[in-house]
Amino acid sequence: MNTDEIRKRFLDFFRSKDHAIRPSDSLIPQGDPTLLFTGAGMNQFKEYFLGLKKDMTRAATCQKCLRTGDLDNVGKTPYHHSFFEMLGNFSFGNYFKEDAIAWAVEFLTEQLRIPLEKLRFSVHSDDEEAYRIWTEKLKIPADRVKKLGDRSNFWPANARADGPNGPCGPCSEIFYDQGNAFGCGHATCDVDCDCGRFAEIWNLVFTQFNRQEGGALPPLAAKNIDTGAGLERIACVMQGKRNNFEIDTLQPLVDWTLRKFGKHSSPNALLLSKIIVDHTRAATFAIADGVQPSNEGRGYVIRKLIRRAVWRSRSLADQTPKEPLLAALAAETAKMMEEAYPELARELPRVQMLLRGEEERFLETLEEGKKVLSRMTDEALSRSEKKLPADAVFKLYDTYGFPDELTSVIAAEKGLAIDTAGFESLMENQRQRAKEASKIADSIFVAEDVPAGLKGQPETRFLGYQTLETPAVVLFAEKRNDAAWIVLDQTPFYAEQGGQVGDQGRLEWEGRSVPVLNTQKKDIWIAHQIDSRERVPSPGTSVFCKVNRDRRNAIRRHHTATHLLHAALRKILGPHVRQLGSLVSPEKLRFDFSHPKAVTEGELGEIENFVNSAILENLPVSTDEKNLRDAQQEGALAFFGEKYKDRVRMVSVAADLSKELCGGTHVARTGDIGILLITEESSVGSGTRRIEAVSGFAALDLIRKTRLRLDQAANTLRVPADEIPEQLAKLLKKVRESEKSKSKSGVSADEIRKMTEAAQTFGNLKLVSPMAFSGVGVNELRSIADQIRKAFGEQECVTILFTVDENRSVRYVIASATPKIDASKLADQIARVLKGSGGGKKEFAQGGGKSPELLESARAEIPNMIAEFLKT
Numbered sequence: 001m002n003t004d005e006i007r008k009r010f011l012d013f014f015r016s017k018d019h020a021i022r023p024s025d026s027l028i029p030q031g032d033p034t035l036l037f038t039g040a041g042m043n044q045f046k047e048y049f050l051g052l053k054k055d056m057t058r059a060a061t062c063q064k065c066l067r068t069g070d071l072d073n074v075g076k077t078p079y080h081h082s083f084f085e086m087l088g089n090f091s092f093g094n095y096f097k098e099d100a101i102a103w104a105v106e107f108l109t110e111q112l113r114i115p116l117e118k119l120r121f122s123v124h125s126d127d128e129e130a131y132r133i134w135t136e137k138l139k140i141p142a143d144r145v146k147k148l149g150d151r152s153n154f155w156p157a158n159a160r161a162d163g164p165n166g167p168c169g170p171c172s173e174i175f176y177d178q179g180n181a182f183g184c185g186h187a188t189c190d191v192d193c194d195c196g197r198f199a200e201i202w203n204l205v206f207t208q209f210n211r212q213e214g215g216a217l218p219p220l221a222a223k224n225i226d227t228g229a230g231l232e233r234i235a236c237v238m239q240g241k242r243n244n245f246e247i248d249t250l251q252p253l254v255d256w257t258l259r260k261f262g263k264h265s266s267p268n269a270l271l272l273s274k275i276i277v278d279h280t281r282a283a284t285f286a287i288a289d290g291v292q293p294s295n296e297g298r299g300y301v302i303r304k305l306i307r308r309a310v311w312r313s314r315s316l317a318d319q320t321p322k323e324p325l326l327a328a329l330a331a332e333t334a335k336m337m338e339e340a341y342p343e344l345a346r347e348l349p350r351v352q353m354l355l356r357g358e359e360e361r362f363l364e365t366l367e368e369g370k371k372v373l374s375r376m377t378d379e380a381l382s383r384s385e386k387k388l389p390a391d392a393v394f395k396l397y398d399t400y401g402f403p404d405e406l407t408s409v410i411a412a413e414k415g416l417a418i419d420t421a422g423f424e425s426l427m428e429n430q431r432q433r434a435k436e437a438s439k440i441a442d443s444i445f446v447a448e449d450v451p452a453g454l455k456g457q458p459e460t461r462f463l464g465y466q467t468l469e470t471p472a473v474v475l476f477a478e479k480r481n482d483a484a485w486i487v488l489d490q491t492p493f494y495a496e497q498g499g500q501v502g503d504q505g506r507l508e509w510e511g512r513s514v515p516v517l518n519t520q521k522k523d524i525w526i527a528h529q530i531d532s533r534e535r536v537p538s539p540g541t542s543v544f545c546k547v548n549r550d551r552r553n554a555i556r557r558h559h560t561a562t563h564l565l566h567a568a569l570r571k572i573l574g575p576h577v578r579q580l581g582s583l584v585s586p587e588k589l590r591f592d593f594s595h596p597k598a599v600t601e602g603e604l605g606e607i608e609n610f611v612n613s614a615i616l617e618n619l620p621v622s623t624d625e626k627n628l629r630d631a632q633q634e635g636a637l638a639f640f641g642e643k644y645k646d647r648v649r650m651v652s653v654a655a656d657l658s659k660e661l662c663g664g665t666h667v668a669r670t671g672d673i674g675i676l677l678i679t680e681e682s683s684v685g686s687g688t689r690r691i692e693a694v695s696g697f698a699a700l701d702l703i704r705k706t707r708l709r710l711d712q713a714a715n716t717l718r719v720p721a722d723e724i725p726e727q728l729a730k731l732l733k734k735v736r737e738s739e740k741s742k743s744k745s746g747v748s749a750d751e752i753r754k755m756t757e758a759a760q761t762f763g764n765l766k767l768v769s770p771m772a773f774s775g776v777g778v779n780e781l782r783s784i785a786d787q788i789r790k791a792f793g794e795q796e797c798v799t800i801l802f803t804v805d806e807n808r809s810v811r812y813v814i815a816s817a818t819p820k821i822d823a824s825k826l827a828d829q830i831a832r833v834l835k836g837s838g839g840g841k842k843e844f845a846q847g848g849g850k851s852p853e854l855l856e857s858a859r860a861e862i863p864n865m866i867a868e869f870l871k872t
Contacts, residue, residue: 001112003235003249004339007062009111010087010229014060017103019089022646023628024064024341027289028298036298037066037286041088042226048092049167049207049224052523057094062087062231062340064289066282068301071308075274078196078236078243082305083282085231093222097172100204100225101133104174108202112238118177120191120198122146124153124170130206134172146191155205155226165211167220174202176237201237202229245274249336253277256332260325261316272316276329279309283355284330288347292580292594293358294685306358311403314363324359327352343632349576350594354687357596361686369400373407377414386415390422397423398430451478453539454487459524461490464503464665465623468492468547475525477536484536485527492547493528495521498639499582500559500664505547509537552665554586557673557696560621560666561611562589563651564676565693566637567658568610569593572603579639580688584664588679588694595689599681607691611676618671619654626650628661636661675699747784756791762866765796765818769862772802772855778811778846785815785844792817800830800862804852810834811848821869829865833858 011021025044029035035043041063047053063086073080091100108114121140123130125147134140150158152173159168175191175198183189183197191198207224209217235247245254254273263269286302287293293303306326313325330351334344344351376392388411396402408418453476463470472488479485486507493516496502502519507528518529530536537543562582569577573595581592599607626634631650636659638644644661651662653670667673677699680692694702714721717728759766768788773781785799796818803811812830816823827838827845834854838847 001235001238003231003247006112006235006238007085007087007231007340010107011060011062013107013111014058014089014103017058017089019058019060020056022059022061024062024085027064027066027286028291036301037068038063039065039067041065041086041228042090045090045092047523048090049226051093051222054092057092058090059092060087060089064285064341066286068305071305074278075245075271079199079230079233081232081244081278081282083278083285087229087231087234089225089227091225093224096208096223096225097130097204097206098133098137100206100227101130101172102138104202104204104227105138108174112234114176114237116140120144120146120175120177122148122153122171122173122175122191124172125149127153127170127172127206130170130172148192152192155207159211160215160217163211165213167207167224168209168211168217169205169207169223171206172204173200174204175199176201178237178242182242199233199237200230201233202227245277250277253281253329253332253336257313257316257325257329260328261313263316269316272312275312276309276316276325279305279312280326280329280355281333283309283326284333284344284351285341287351287354288341288344290578290580292685292688293354299685303358306355307362310359310362311366311406324356326355326359330355347578349574350578353576353596354594357687365400366402369396369402370410372396372400373402373410377411377416380416381414386417388416388418390419390426393418393423394426397427451476453478454522454525457487457525458489460488460526462492462494462526463490464492464494464547468505468549468552470545472543472545474537474539474541474543476539479532479536482532484530484532484534486530486536486543487522487525487527488543488545491519491526491528492545493519493526494547494552494555494665495519495526497521498662498664499562500555500584501586503547503555504551505545507543507545509541509543551586554696554698555584556665556667558586558589558694558698559584559662559664560651560653560670561615561673561676561693561695562591563653563658563660563662563666564611564614564670564673565589565591565607565691566593566660567614567653568607569595569691571610572606573599579637582639587698588692590690590692592684592688592690594687596687598683599689599691604678604681604691608676608678614653614657615670615673615675618669619657620669621666622652623666624650624652631659631661635659677702747787749787752784752787752791756788759797760863762863762870765798765820765866765870766792767798767800767863767866769800769802769859772804772810772859774804775806776803777805778803778813781811781813782815782844785813789815789817796820798823798826798866800826802855802859804855808852809848809850810836810852810855811846812838813844813846814840815844816842821866826865826869830858830862833861 015021022044025038027038029038029043041061042049045059048056064083065086066083068082070080071082074082089103108119109116121134121144123134123145131145131147134145135142150160153171154160155168155171156164173191178197178199180197184193184195189195189197205226207226208220210220211217232244232247232250235249236244239247241247244250254270254277257273257276258265258269283302283306291302292299293306294300295303309326331348334348337344373396376388380388388407393404393407396407397404404418404423411418457475470490470492472490474486475489476487477485493503493505494500496519503516504518505516507514507516507530514530514534516528516530520527520529562584566579576594578594579591580594583590625647628644628646628648631648632638636650638661648661649663650659651666652659674696676693676695678691678693679702682690684690710721710724713724717724719727755768755770758770759768781801781803785801788799789797798818798821799815801813805811814823814827822842823845824840824842827840827847831838831847831849834849835851836847836849838845840846
């Protein structure tokens with residue numbers, strides 16, 4: 001039975017048990033900053049487990065999951081993956097242990113036809129209820145139901161003793177017995193043996209306690225079921241394989257990788273291929289879900305997976321691969337997973353673009369890493385060390401992606417070992433941090449930030465699509481963190497989400513009119529912020545809501561303009577362009593999108609023209625509520641990282657110009673936007689560009705300000721506005737010519753000319769002695785003196801230049817181009833005035849003193865000194 005069939009049978013089975021079948025959530029967790037990635041099927045149901053949502057009591061999914069806590073085991077064990085699929089069924093205060101256990105057995109034995117005698121089971125040692133269900137109701141022999149402790153059969157593990165506080169409970173696990181040939185052969189071998197004979201295929205978590213400080217376990221009012229069955233593990237069992245990488249969705253990718261490098265299935269080649277396939281598959285799904293490789297957060301995790309895969313491909317090829325591998329493998333992955341995840345094919349151009357860029361950059365980084373390693377080894381040898389320190393090996397791995405085995409090989413060539421034990425210790429610390437970041441957070445079921453007065457209150461109804469004014473009733477109000485917040489039963493105020501800022505306006509009650517400063521969404525409620533100095537109304541108070549109409553209209557213009565901009569980018573730059581973030585405010589719009597390089601001026605012009613053409617056509621903008629799958633089949637674009645319900649709102653411009661899933665507010669026709677002007681294009685990270693633009697009155701304001709600046713520039717330059725570029729070009733040309741003429745002393749030819757023109761005349765002799773320079777060194781003075789001498793040609797001249805340095809000392813040089821003046825003697829005379837010293841040769845001399853207050857006296861005496869020289 002292939003993997004697609006197993007997935008379908010699971011979902012169909014639980015559909016028959018009245019479960020709502022939900023699509024896999026994104027790998028980017030929604031509304032939960034405690035998680036880097038979705039690592040379990042239950043993540044998307046947090047609000048149901050907390051009791052905040054009650055429109056569904058049973059659900060089942062096949063969830064994409066990504067965990068990176070055990071990367072070093074990938075490929076080495078039969079079952080470890082970074083990316084995998086998790087089958088799960090869930091109950092939110094509905095059925096409990098008996099149904100969960102019975103349905104699990106029914107699915108495995110009747111739908112998958114696994115013989116019951118091939119299954120083994122475990123329960124928590126204190127869970128007599130589950131034990132009786134297995135042994136008495138299902139008649140499972142007691143020797144096939146193992147009682148285990150908190151570490152393996154309680155969730156979270158060891159929570160009873162160590163915490164955290166909050167919902168928790170015992171587990172019951174189901175194992176498949178692969179037979180003696182797979183195990184250790186010991187008579188005592190059972191499900192708790194790590195020999196590999198018993199493959200865990202399903203974990204049933206019974207969330208029934210609410211742990212409190214001190215370890216008390218009072219029962220929860222509503223008990224929940226959370227189960228997880230690894231799809232790849234079940235496929236491995238059903239297909240009679242010994243290793244998950246041999247199943248129908250992975251073996252072809254491993255074979256493809258081996259063929260790509262002309263390798264046979266040697267143990268090492270097979271291991272490398274498995275790692276490459278696993279990491280590339282994880283990166284493909286993550287990027288398709290909107291993760292951008294980067295140097296922080298989840299982007300950093302994906303970049304490391306990519307680099308690990310690239311390094312393994314380099315090792316497999318025995319050299320640098322002749323062409324990027326990962327992009328081609330991503331295409332094979334998309335084909336392999338097409339039935340369950342058709343979005344991979346849609347996102348493939350962008351996925352391949354990013355993978356190709358990451359692979360090429362990493363190969364460049366490896367070369368830089370080699371240089372760093374060379375410096376490190378030289379430093380170690382200079383200290384007579386025999387080992388490269390652990391922190392150096394770790395830095396190479398963490399910063400440059402340099403595998404420790406490569407570091408070891410290169411270091412050995414210089415007679416150095418590496419501190420393997422220290423490196424492993426640093427790696428273990430990093431693995432623990434990765435586990436903490438990717439595991440289900442301790443507080444996933446904690447709703448401490450929901451005020452007690454809100455719990456149990458109905459969801460706020462949003463009326464802002466139809467009206468900007470409406471009566472409402474206060475559900476809750478409080479002052480918190482220097483702000484006052486009011487929650488209403490219904491509201492026309494749009495809460496900040498999806499990149500669109502929250503509405504502002506006024507709330508009126510009991511003869512008062514209070515400004516609403518911001519509007520935000522909190523779980524299922526919409527909260528209105530007012531000044532903390534205002535008195536908040538009591539629950540049950542009737543209020544009247546008025547949204548700031550002009551501000552909302554400005555926001556609507558920018559939001560619809562954002563959709564047109566997205567369509568223009570995909571049309572002109574290519575279908576790889578996807579929205580990665582946005583800001584829609586009254587003042588402007590900001591749009592982040594995937595693209596590998598800067599958008600050219602020509603392309604920006606085409607994009608601006610595309611949008612403004614659509615505006616001038618005054619096209620209709622419509623909104624429709626549709627089933628999510630139907631909307632996607634119509635080509636509606638979804639925003640990365642956004643969580644969508646089964647029923648979605650699709651915003652369309654004309655019939656097919658733009659279709660996006662969007663909950664924001666929009667204009668009725670594109671002509672309402674007025675005009676769009678792009679104000680800036682920039683980079684915000686590898687493979688991500690940003691465009692900022694304005695429309696409507698914001699664009700008109702920009703035009704007015706620009707026109708005013710042009711008029712001011714024209715008046716300053718004394719030319720008509722249309723001649724400003726030509727006049728600026730002329731001025732810049734003069735500046736550049738002046739810069740080119742500057743010597744290494746920093747004095748331009750024009751300044752040299754002015755100094756020579758100001759020279760004093762003594763018969764046929766010219767004396768140049770300008771005001772003292774500041775901060776100019778003696779070498780620069782010599783250079784200036786040489787330029788002055790060259791400027792006079794055959795003319796007899798003497799140049800005396802002074803400078804005052806940062807220590808307030810006077811320095812001077814004398815260059816004599818006449819036999820009548822001895823520079824050395826003249827330097828000595830000036831030194832006596834400055835109370836310093838001086839000397840040199842007849843043609844050139846220098847001197848100095850520490851009395852800058854005597855400088856002008858010395859300069860005043862120079863003409864007299866020259867006159868005395870000329871008498872002799």
